[in-house]
Amino acid sequence: MTHSIEPQDITGLILAGGRGSRMGGVDKGLQNFNGIPLALHTLMRLGPQVETVMVNANRNLSAYESFGASVWPDASADFAGPLSGFLVGLERAETPYVLTVPCDTPRLPLDLAERLAAAMVRENADIAMAAAPETDDQGQTQIRTQPVFCLMKIELSESLVKFTHAGGRKIDAWTAQHNTVVVAFDAPGDDPLAFANVNTLNELQALENAAP
Ligand SMILES: Nc1nc2c(ncn2[C@@H]2O[C@H](COP(=O)(O)OP(=O)(O)OP(=O)(O)O)[C@@H](O)[C@H]2O)c(=O)[nH]1
Numbered sequence: 001m002t003h004s005i006e007p008q009d010i011t012g013l014i015l016a017g018g019r020g021s022r023m024g025g026v027d028k029g030l031q032n033f034n035g036i037p038l039a040l041h042t043l044m045r046l047g048p049q050v051e052t053v054m055v056n057a058n059r060n061l062s063a064y065e066s067f068g069a070s071v072w073p074d075a076s077a078d079f080a081g082p083l084s085g086f087l088v089g090l091e092r093a094e095t096p097y098v099l100t101v102p103c104d105t106p107r108l109p110l111d112l113a114e115r116l117a118a119a120m121v122r123e124n125a126d127i128a129m130a131a132a133p134e135t136d137d138q139g140q141t142q143i144r145t146q147p148v149f150c151l152m153k154i155e156l157s158e159s160l161v162k163f164t165h166a167g168g169r170k171i172d173a174w175t176a177q178h179n180t181v182v183v184a185f186d187a188p189g190d191d192p193l194a195f196a197n198v199n200t201l202n203e204l205q206a207l208e209n210a211a212p
């Protein structure tokens with residue numbers, strides 16, 4: 001049976017639940033990028049690609065609510081990593097698919113959902129994960145997976161509960177248990193900074209000043 005996954009089948013989930021420790025412990029999603037909070041940038045880019053957007057945050061919930069999204073904190077207060085956010089999304093979503101993105105990648109692709117969804121259908125996969133070229137300190141460029149950019153079926157929530165309850169924290173270790181397709185965003189015309197994320201204030205300023 002051929003089918004497709006349309007925007008209305010997908011809940012976008014912005015992951016903003018981290019500690020922001022490399023930025024001095026600030027709430028990273030609320031830091032301004034070109035005058036607009038990072039998470040709002042993310043919302044503006046992700047929103048048109050999906051039916052609805054939720055935010056996973058653990059601080060300043062009303063600030064995130066003011067962006068017009070529903071906001072959910074982690075179930076436990078121990079900052080167990082991004083998979084805690086995945087779980088919130090899989091449990092709260094009312095669509096068959098959830099697409100996670102982090103709050104700190106303001107140039108994320110405008111065709112992220114479309115390309116992940118197409119690959120998921122084509123490969124009959126349960127999870128579609130992005131990958132993108134990354135240049136290391138030696139100037140070597142390699143395609144690396146971007147595990148926080150993940151489209152998945154909500155039926156996986158039970159599996160994720162089991163994995164995290166057993167102490168699992170690594171996204172790749174969990175996705176490896178399922179039929180996962182990796183989608184490279186390295187076509188001609190793809191923004192080489194689409195997956196550039198900001199962990200420090202220096203990185204934030206550098207990306208603000210990067211060519212569009
Ligand atoms: N829900 C939730 N999300 C998290 C947690 N830790 C990290 N994240 C999210 O996962 C994504 C990637 O994390 P990082 O880039 O390391 O962000 P961070 O953890 O806030 O920053 P550092 O403290 O500097 O590592 C970000 O979107 C974070 O908001 C957590 O404990 N719970």
Ligand SMILES: [Mg+2]
Pocket residue numbers: 018019
């Ligand atoms: Mg972190």
